[in-house]
Amino acid sequence: QAADSKREQFRRYLEKSGVLDTLTKVLVALYEEPEKPNSALDFLKHHLGASAPENPEIEALRLEVAEMKEKYEAVLEENKKLKTKVKLY
Numbered sequence: 001q002a003a004d005s006k007r008e009q010f011r012r013y014l015e016k017s018g019v020l021d022t023l024t025k026v027l028v029a030l031y032e033e034p035e036k037p038n039s040a041l042d043f044l045k046h047h048l049g050a051s052a053p054e055n056p057e058i059e060a061l062r063l064e065v066a067e068m069k070e071k072y073e074a075v076l077e078e079n080k081k082l083k084t085k086v087k088l089y
Contacts, residue, residue, distance in 0.1 A: 022048070 014020050026047045030040060037043045 011020075026044055029047060030036075030043055033043070
């Protein structure tokens, strides 16, 4: 039980300090990489070691790009459905 308590304290520490968020962002970036790098570890080192505090504008633009990608996919799907409907008539 003491070990669980220590783990939970450590997890909260990592969360408060932003470590979990940063690791998650880097792992998501690796996941979204269209061509996976030969060395995932080098990718992580590069993105963690070289990362200066992020400009909030850049983060906002990244979020906007992600939203636009989702909208684009939805529009493509809608277009596909509409084309099918038009062919039926």
